[in-house]
Amino acid sequence: MTASSTTYRRRNAAERRLTSNRLLVHAVGEPAGTILGGSAPVIWELLGQGVTTEDDIVAALLVRYSDTEDVIRAGVTAALADLVRADLLEGVP
Amino acid sequence: MSWLDVVSAFTQFDLAQASDRPIVIDDADVPAMMRDLDRHRLVGVAAAAVERGRVEGAIACSAIAARHDEVMASSARIELLARRCSTRLAEAGIDHRLLKGAALAHLVASDSSEREYRDVDLLVPSESMDAAVDAMGDLGARRRRPELRPGFDRRFAKSVTMRLDGLEIDLHRTIAPGPFGALVKPGDLFVLPAAVRLAGRQVPTLDRTDHLVHACYHVALGSPTPVATNLRDVVLLGSGAIDTERAVATIRRWQGEAAVQRAIRLVDESIGWLPAPLGVLRDELDAGRTDMVECYLHGDDRFAEMAKATLRVLTGRDRIDYALAIGLPDGTSAVDRVRGLLSRE
Incomplete structure (x- = not known):
């Protein structure tokens, strides 16, 4: 497992579950919300439960899904980057 | 299913004793159904039904999902x-209580995505109404109509409506318009x-x-034809832990028996059953002042009728000052202000 020391913290946000397993997240102070799809809603939920590093998120998803670690990690890395870009997460190295 | 049956099925969706039959929607009914789902604020409930595979009709499912996103x-x-x-x-030191949809979406809906709402409703103490309006003004909110006369808002208004960023904020002094609202003791809340x-x-x-209690007042007095989501609110609230003894005492203290009995009757007619606490309220409460309900059932001239009925429950100086504010509002254009008042809801 690749070590990652960055800790991610969710911004306070209003959330609404949408159809087809999508999640609307509208952070405080932002003019509009962002719709999360794919694995992002699950990652967002894990972050809200105190699972705050990439390694821990990957470990949690390995328990849930049958994909290989490489596949899951690639998805988590991309999703975390998207969430940071959307200003929904703060990453603390 | 006719689209009226469809709306009825969504109104009852996921409530105890509701049918679990599929909700079948013809393509031709979709536009009318969507208008009604919007009017009755049932889009969230409909989306939940779609997610659980209870809706048949691809076009309807797609339309509901798209509208739900919005x-x-x-x-x-x-x-x-x-x-x-x-x-x-809170920063201004003003006590307040969040009312209606924004609170109920988190308190009683199975999920906040099942309960849409259109404005912010906040109850503030009567004596803090002016300060609350100022505090909202600090955020950039602007009131939709000027105060009729100095002191009217904190003494008589049901609410002051303000707008900010295209959204509406209702600062409530009491929980209902007209005479029933005037008889509420807001401090109890x-x-x-x-x-x-x-x-x-x-x-x-x-x-x-x-x-x-508030949800019952809203169903009975908020509009001559209540919105279905508000009927659901009464059932969902009544399905949880309710202190019926306190509710009865509060309603009697506010002389609200007729309003609550009307709400329970409307819920029973629409949903087809009542949770136990609502049955207790129905049995414990008298019919109350049924004559006071009449003014709420008017169409276009509802506010004028409510104002007349309000005068009848006010006494002494309050009655004079209310009549003056309604009849001779301050400002350069009394006609416009009275017209604005009459169109309030």
């Missing part, structure tokens, strides 16, 4: 505005604290029993 984006914006308003009121969590912040709201 109303949830709007509800999330309003939730954040409610949070912002609450924060500002600040006795028991409760809270909902909005985007990480605790926002004060009513306790469940007070929410139920």
Whole structure:
């Protein structure tokens, strides 16, 4: 497992579950919300439960899904980057 | 199913004793159904039914999902505005309670995505109404209509409506318009604290029993034809732990028996059953002042009729000052202001 020391913290946000397993997240102070799809809603939920590093998120998803670690990690890395870009997460190295 | 049956099925969706038959929607009915789902604020419930595979009709499912995205984006914006308003009121030292949809979406809906709403409703103590309006003004909110006369808002108004960023904020002094609203003792609603969590912040709201009493007033008096989601609110609230003894005492103290009996009757007719606490209220309460309900059932001239009925429940100086404010409002254009008043709801 690749070590990652960055800790991610969710911004306070209003959330609404949408159809087809999508999640609307509208952070405080932002003019509009962002719709999360794919694995992002699950990652967002894990972050809200105190699972705050990439390694821990990957470990949690390995328990849930049958994909290989490489596949899951690639998805988590991309999703975390998207969430940071959307200003929904703060990453603390 | 006719689209009226469809709306009825969504109104009852997921409530105890509701049918679990599929909700079948013809393609031709979709436009009318969507208009009604919007009017009755049932888009969230309909989307939940779609997600659980209970809706048959591909076009309907697609239309519901698309509209659900829109109303949830709007509800999330309003939730954040409610949070912002609450924060500002707390900073200004003004007690307040979040009312209606923004609170009920978190308190009674199975999921907040099942309960849409269109504005922020906040109850503030009568004596704090002017300060609350100022505090909302600090955020950039502007009131839709000027105060009729100095002191009218804190003494007589049901609410002051303000707008911010295209959204509506209703600062309530009481929970109903007209004579029933004038007889409410709003201070009763600040006795028991409760809270909902909005985007990480605790926002004060009513306790469940007070929410139920308010929901009954809203169903009975808010509009001649109640919105279905408000009927669902009464059932959902009544399906939880309710202090019926306190509810009965509150309703009697406010002389609200006729309003609550009307609400229970409307719920029974629409939903087809009553949770036990509503049965207790129905049996414990008298018919009350049924004559006072009449003014709420008018169409276009509803406000004028409510104003006349309000005069009848006010006494002494209050009656004179209310009549003066309604008949001779301050300002340069009394005609416009009276016209504005008559169109209030």
